[in-house]
Amino acid sequence: MTPPRPESDAASFLERVRAFEGRHSGPPTEARDEVNKAMIRHWVDAMGDDNPVYVDDDAARANGFPGVIAPPTMLQAWVMRGYRSQPGGSWRAAADEPGEPSPQQELFDVFDEAGFTSVVATNCDQDYLRPVVLGDLLTVSSVIESVSPEKHTALGDGHFVTTRLEFTDQHGELVATMRFRILRFRPQAARAKTEEPLRPRPAVTRDIAFFFEGARQGTLLIQRCAACGRLRHPPRPACASCGSFEWDTVTSSGRGTVFSYVVVHHPPVPGFDYPLPIAVVELEEGTRLVADLVGVDPATVRIGMPVVAEMVAVDDELTIPMFRPVDAVLPSAAADAVPSSAGADAAEEGAA
Numbered sequence: 516m517t518p519p520r521p522e523s524d525a526a527s528f529l530e531r532v533r534a535f536e537g538r539h540s541g542p543p544t545e546a547r548d549e550v551n552k553a554m555i556r557h558w559v560d561a562m563g564d565d566n567p568v569y570v571d572d573d574a575a576r577a578n579g580f581p582g583v584i585a586p587p588t589m590l591q592a593w594v595m596r597g598y599r600s601q602p603g604g605s606w607r608a609a610a611d612e613p614g615e616p617s618p619q620q621e622l623f624d625v626f627d628e629a630g631f632t633s634v635v636a637t638n639c640d641q642d643y644l645r646p647v648v649l650g651d652l653l654t655v656s657s658v659i660e661s662v663s664p665e666k667h668t669a670l671g672d673g674h675f676v677t678t679r680l681e682f683t684d685q686h687g688e689l690v691a692t693m694r695f696r697i698l699r700f701r702p703q704a705a706r707a708k709t710e711e712p713l714r715p716r717p718a719v720t721r722d723i724a725f726f727f728e729g730a731r732q733g734t735l736l737i738q739r740c741a742a743c744g745r746l747r748h749p750p751r752p753a754c755a756s757c758g759s760f761e762w763d764t765v766t767s768s769g770r771g772t773v774f775s776y777v778v779v780h781h782p783p784v785p786g787f788d789y790p791l792p793i794a795v796v797e798l799e800e801g802t803r804l805v806a807d808l809v810g811v812d813p814a815t816v817r818i819g820m821p822v823v824a825e826m827v828a829v830d831d832e833l834t835i836p837m838f839r840p841v842d843a844v845l846p847s848a849a850a851d852a853v854p855s856s857a858g859a860d861a862a863e864e865g866a867a
């Protein structure tokens with residue numbers, strides 16, 4: 516059997532894409548507007564950034580600036596074009612080169628032809644050499660810096676493409692640089708149509724990993740401030756009451772009541788069954804969480820309904836807490852309900 520992609524193919528493909536290293540992604544882009552107060556104000560309003568040096572000349576001067584400065588992270592806002600002014604891609608349709616593909620577009624076409632049709636941004640690092648100030652007119656130029664050998668990633672096999680962007684002012688002086696890395700990858704083969712689609716994965720960050728690990732082990736955990744003891748959910752790094760970053764967890768009894776709920780009919784998302792009752796459950800410990808309701812006719816869900824947690828393995832990789840009306844649980848099981856799959860099995864038997 517010939518493997519689908521012999522080493523020599525991969526090597527010659529890498530050589531082909533690496534030929535783009537060092538080339539400009541496309542023509543430089545000049546900002547449409549000078550750096551101005553109105554755009555800065557809209558940005559800080561949208562971001563909720565209340566640093567006065569971005570809006571107040573006196574505050575800026577008190578901090579050693581000549582007047583208000585632009586937020587450094589606003590860098591790209593000055594040079595970005597509207598989506599509709601870029602048919603087909605950010606560099607493809609330079610106004611002065613209609614129809615002429617840029618080197619970056621050529622590179623992406625090579626990836627497309629080889630099946631690396633998907634893209635995800637992975638890194639963005641910016642270096643600020645001086646504050647951007649009112650009246651600056653920025654220009655960005657971009658060079659394809661490197662293309663990695665083929666890598667195996669959770670998304671699929673692909674190549675990392677790193678571009679280096681240089682932002683210069685109206686005098687040609689460098690004000691900032693940016694490295695932007697993307698992964699061009701082959702999407703993993705779609706699951707067979709006969710297979711049940713998986714539920715969307717939750718975003719498991721370091722803050723919330725304990726919650727899903729607890730669920731996997733059959734416990735419903737609530738984060739607790741180690742300084743003042745206050746419980747909180749959803750998990751987050753610091754206590755809103757005392758500001759402490761120290762925390763541990765307590766195991767919930769799993770008992771609670773329906774605080775609020777919806778029954779979702781539309782739009783249908785693969786991996787879920789409809790109609791889908793979803794509740795905000797108030798646990799007896801006091802915190803609330805959003806979860807599916809199971810073992811209940813959606814038409815009979817009521818606010819205040821007593822429910823008990825069970826950990827449901829929705830597939831091989833994901834276990835999440837769901838809640839079942841206490842009425843649907845065996846009286847003996849409800850009395851000492853523990854949030855575990857064993858409890859769920861008992862409930863199933865009780866229902867049968």
Ligand SMILES: [Zn+2]
Pocket residue numbers: 740741742743744745754755756757758759
């Ligand atoms: Zn606290």
